[in-house]
Amino acid sequence: MRRFLRKIAFYLFQLLFAAPVLLWVIGPRYRRRGKLPEGPCIIVANHNSHLDASVLMWIFPLSRIFGIHPVAAADYFGTNFIRRLFAMIFMNAVGIERRPAAGQDPLAPLADMLRRGESLIFFPEGSRGEAGVVAKFRPGIGRLLRTVPGTLVVPVFMSGAERIWPRGQVLPVPGSIDVNVGRARSYSSEMNARDIAEQIREDVLALAPPPPPVPGPRPAPPLRVSVCCIDPDIKESFERRLTERFGAMEKAMALGEPTLEADADGVREIPQPVPLTRSRAMLGFLSWFFRTSDRYRGPRFAELVEKAALDEAFDHGALARTVIGGGTPLVELLAWAHADASEELLDVATLPELMGYLSGQRKVQLRRWWRFIRRAPEVWLINTFDLAHLRAPDVIVQIETSSTSAMRRIRSRGLPLQPYENERFLGRLQDGFRQTIQxxxxxxxxxxxxxxxxxxxxxxxxxxxxxxxxxxxxxxxxKAAGE
Amino acid sequence: MSEFLQQIPSMDLVLGIAVLISGSIGVVLGRRGGHFRGLPGWAGFWLGFAGLLITLALAPRWASFILLAGLMFAQIRVYFFVAPVRPSDRWAILAAYLAIPLVLYPAYLGKTGMFMAAVPVLLFLSIPVLVAIGPRSEGLLDSMGRTLLGTWFFVFCTAHLGLLAHKPAGQIELYGVLVLAAELPRRLIGPVRPGWPRYRVVLGVVGSLLVAGAAGLWLGESCGLVEEDGARAGLLVALTVAGAGIVSHAVARDLEVKGASGYVGRPAFLDRAMTAVYAAPVYYHYLDYFA
Known part of the structure; x- marks a missing residue:
């Protein structure tokens, strides 16, 4: 009977107050909410406002929300009747002691709920904290996952709530909230609780949108330098030399293999600086299905798109002031398209058009799709599926070398030759670079x-x-400011 | 059926047909991708906006003004999400929301003088004070600019639709038809991008002027305007809509809204709403003083 009354009170509050307020005053926009698992799970999110739990609860359909329990700090929400009423009855929360007495396991009731098939909303930061800042996650979530191994965790990142009702403010101001729902996953129970918490934090942060532009002048986009050469060894050596020189002036990066970072202290290899989220398998499949040229078949096409995405990510100029590429994707693709199909598809007049397609400024017209699918499928794929917006370089270092010596060097590596690695094609590619630069x-x-x-x-x-x-x-x- | 159609005021029918034609063009061209992919969303927005204009013309004022207030609220809410101000400017944001009923009240009464006094006094004198009250931090002018611009577009301009509801029958619907006629060529040509030939911009503006001018010339008489006034109203609305497009793209560029996000979601809503309401003051005051 008591549970029935609780349920009635809960639904009355949710339907008559929480849902209208959410719908009309806040208007949250949920992204990928269809990814939620059917069974029990833990929603883990950043925490900036009292609204967070309510917003997260409504990710679920109405039929499920009574089985969703926000985890609330018992030492805050249990202190007076009003808070208890709102948190424990109207929001169906479950209390947790942030500073438990010796011998007490505050996570035990939560583990029991998960075992019973109910779901939790968990804020591992422990409190609302500073607006817009995701604090360190406490290890409690890790310990809970070790206690109930295999539990699915859904990372969620919310933005906007910190502007509506941040900590320390009495009055909420209407606004909008974006809720990015991530893919549900489980964590190995063999991991340390702290490592699990840290891993979850990274998963939550990976869903964060780019920060809104701050008032005032923006950093200029970086200087993009492209090295064009048909000899891979010479190209690599010039990339390194340029990275070193530009790095000595201001931070520079080379997007080759490996990725290089250079500053006044010298050049060093670094892991990929920006997380790449595109599905490599899907890109590989697309390139295989549409038979892209040999140079960009399968994983190589995925690499090209990732390289372009990485190049785009440098746009705001904060990561590096100079970006050096072994031929930026735009130059490379144009030159390769030219070399691949110069007689059939492309001539000098077509290049500007192609450039518009690759840089995302124009769309391949519907009536030309078939022509492109047959003759320049990589251009068509990038344009039609909006895979990347390729940037034109500011500086091009064009290195002339004979195709004979380039082939000699390629053969000396002892690796099996690719179909495009022959003197005739390399000569055409060199010509392609010249045309593209013009x-x-x-x-x-x-x-x-x-x-x-x-x-x-x-x-x-x-x-x-x-x-x-x-x-x-x-x-x-x-001097830049004209002083 | 014909009896039912006869009961509908002619301008509402014209607005409905204009929205249907634009919607059909939008849906068909939207499949082509590129800048056309925003067209179905734009057509959807206009379906709602035309509904609001018809409601303002036909429904009891208390009911239609609630809908208008809802639109203003939604616009402000989205605006402050897309163009955030400093966290310390909460009171200024609240003032922008509170301005909605304060500005709509004189519009509800149809008192233009009171409306024109309320806007500068309430908004442009009180909001700077509220922005300045907060703790000292950088970006005060930027924040003030953002707040005032949002209030200007989405409270002041939109509230003119409420004033237009007091005009003789058909004039508020004519506003909808003229804005739609001015927007369609511009939407078909797409946003101006660096490197695009200038003739596209000129083509868009000339197309808007021709279509909106012709629509005004043709429909003005049925709303109690002389032909020349209708055409002039059409040309004025077309020029103002072109100006709205320029402002909207400049704001989007400054907020770094680009690529696909410019066609969908909140930035797209703001772009559509801004161009739809931007011409309302010009149209209203033209009718009031010159027509």
């Missing part, structure tokens, strides 16, 4: 440095590289 120069003010190592001495090359870096030396802050 086209890009018509659209953008690009600084092109042409180098020919077979005809220039090492001193001459060093001098030209020095001059290039000098031309792009960042202005002193005072």
């Amino acid at each position: 086209t890009l120069r018509q659209r953008k003010n690009i600084d092109v440095l042409e180098l020919d190592p077979s005809r220039m001495s090492e001193d001459q090359i060093e001098q030209l590289l020095d001059e290039l870096c000098e031309r792009h030396r960042p202005a002193e802050p005072g």
Whole structure:
């Protein structure tokens, strides 16, 4: 009877107060709520406001919400009748002692609930904390998952609640909330509780949207440098030399394999700096299905898209001031498309059009789809599926080398030759680079440095590289402001 | 059926047909992708907006004004999410919300003078004080600008729809038709992007002027305007809508709303709402003083 009355009170509150307020005053936008598991799970989210539990509860359909229990701090919500009424009755919360007495296991009732098939809403930060800051997760969530192994955890990131009703404010202000629901997963019970908590925190943070732009001047986009050469060894060595030089002036990164980071302390290899979320398998499948050219087949196509996404992520200029690429994806793709199908599909007049497609400024027209699917499927895939918006470089270092010497070097690696690794094709690719650079120069003010190592001495090359870096030396802050 | 159609005021029917035509074009072209992919959403927004205009014209004022207040509330709420101000400016945000009933009340009474006095006194004198009261921190001017701009667009401009409800029959619906006529060519041509030829921009504006001017010329008479006034109202609305487009894209660029997010979700709602209400003051005062 008592449970029945509780249920009535709970539903009356939720339907007559919580749902209308959420719908009309807050208007949360749930993303990927369809990913929620059918069975018991723990929703883990960042915590900034009293609204959080209510917003999270309504991720679930009405039929399930009575089986969802927000975990509330007993030392806060159990202190007076009003708080107890709202938290424990109207919100169906379960209390947890943040500072338990010796010998008491505060997690035991939670574990029992999970075993009974009920779900929890858990805020491992422990309190609402500072608005907009995700504090360290306490290990309690890890201990709970070790107690009930195999429990599914749904990471959720909420943004906007901290502006509506942050800690320390009496009055909520209407606003909007974005709720990003992540994929449910379980954590190995062999992991340390602290490591589990840390891992969950990373999963929650991975769902965070980019921060809104702050008032005031923005960092300029980085200087994009592209090295174009048909000889992979020469290209790699020039990438490294440029990274070192630009890094000595300001932080620089080279998006090759491996990724390099350079600053005044020198050059070092680093892991991928930005998490890449696109599905490699799906991209590989698309490239296989639409028969992209040999250079961009399967995983290589996925790599290209990831490289482009990484390049895009540098746009705000905070990660690095110079980004060096072994031919940025745009230059590479244009040159390769040109080399692949120069006679059939492309001529110099087509390149600007192709550039519009690859940079996301134009859409491939429906009536031209079939032509593109047959002759430049990678361009069509990137454009039609909006896989990336490729950026044009600011500086291009074009290194001329003979296709014979390039082939000699490729053969000397001892690896099996790819279908495109032959003198004729490499010659066409070199021509493709020239055409692409010419086209890009018509659209953008690009600084092109042409180098020919077979005809220039090492001193001459060093001098030209020095001059290039000098031309792009960042202005002193005072001078930039015109002081 | 014909009897039923005869009972519907002619301008409501015209607005309904205009929305249906634009919606059909939007849905068909939306499949082509590119900048067309925002068209079905835009058509959906107009279905609701045209419904609001018809309600303002036909329904009891207390009911239609509640709907108008709801639209203003939704616009402000979305605006402050997309263009956040400093956390310390909560009182200014609250003032922007409270401005809705305060501005709608004179509009409800149809007292233009009181309305015109309430807006600057309530909004432009009180909000800066509320923004300035907060703790000293950087970005005060930016925050003030954001708050005032949002209030200007989504409270002041939108509230003019309430004033338009007092105009003779058909004039508020004519406003809807003119804005729709001015927007359609612009939406079809798409947002202006760097590197695009300038003739596209000119083509969009000229297209808007022609279509809206022709619509005003054709429909003005049935709303109690002389032909020239209808055409002039159409041209004015087209120019203002073009201006709204420029402002909307500039704001989106400043807020770094780009790519796919510009076509969907909250930024798209703001863009559609802003262009729909931006011309309301111009249209209202033109009718009031010149027509």
